Structures are given as C-alpha cells and as structure tokens.
Amino acid sequence: MGWLFLVIASFGEIFGVMSINLYIQKKTITRLLLMVLTFTGGFWFLSLAMEDIPMGTAYAVWTGLGAAGAVLMGIIFFKESAGWKRIVFLTCIIAGAAGLRVIE
Structure with missing residues (x-):
C-alpha cells in the first residue's frame, strides 16, 4: 500500500504546484483553498507511504514524480516549452524514481 500512497502523494504535489500557478494568475479564495487542500x-x-517505505526513498520518489508531473502539466496546460532536451531530462527524473522502486 505504501507505493500506492506515494503515487497519490505525488499527485498532491503536482496539483499543488498547478494550483500555485492558478492562484498567481488570479488570486481568489477558492484557488487559495485548492492550493492548501492539495x-x-x-x-x-x-x-x-513513509510507514512502509524508508524516508529517503519516499522523499526522493515523491519529489521526482512531483517535479516530472509538474513539468508535464506545464507543457500540457500552461504552454511551456517541450523541447527535446527538456524531455530527455524529464525521462531521467522518471527513470531515477523508477530505479529507486526497483532497488527497494
């Protein structure tokens, strides 16, 4: 269950960062609450997740998936650059997170 919780936690990180961007664009109480809740x-x-997964591994995977997801959301929803170099390094982040899961 720990790994499932960790993936869900990563979505909280991704949507939290997205909600910061939305809040910056238009400062409303709804967007502020969305940011706090996510x-x-x-x-x-x-x-x-950290009840089953060691802290270092959990944190590294959480931040890695959160960062990768935030980059993807930026590309998809906020028209950020999707250059090949960015995609290569994004793949490295995801591979690193997957690698930590494999050796766990």
Whole structure:
C-alpha cells in the first residue's frame, strides 16, 4: 500500500504546484483553498507511504514524480516549452524514481 500512497502523494504535489500557478494568475479564495487542500492531501499521503517505505526513498520518489508531473502539466496546460532536451531530462527524473522502486 505504501507505493500506492506515494503515487497519490505525488499527485498532491503536482496539483499543488498547478494550483500555485492558478492562484498567481488570479488570486481568489477558492484557488487559495485548492492550493492548501492539495498540498495537505499530498503531505498526508506521503506520511502514510513513509510507514512502509524508508524516508529517503519516499522523499526522493515523491519529489521526482512531483517535479516530472509538474513539468508535464506545464507543457500540457500552461504552454511551456517541450523541447527535446527538456524531455530527455524529464525521462531521467522518471527513470531515477523508477530505479529507486526497483532497488527497494
């Protein structure tokens, strides 16, 4: 269950970062609450995941998947650059997170 919780926690990180961007674009209480709720959920699921997964591994995978997801969301929804170099290094982040799962 720990790895499932970790993936859910990563989505909290991804959507939390997206909600920061949305809040910066238009400062409303709804967007501020969305930001607080998504980060709170992400941290809560991270704490659940850390009951089964060592802290260093959990944190590295959480931040890696969160960063990779944020980059993908930026490309898809916020029209950020999708150059080949960016995709190569994004793949490295995902491979690193997957590698930590394999050796766990």
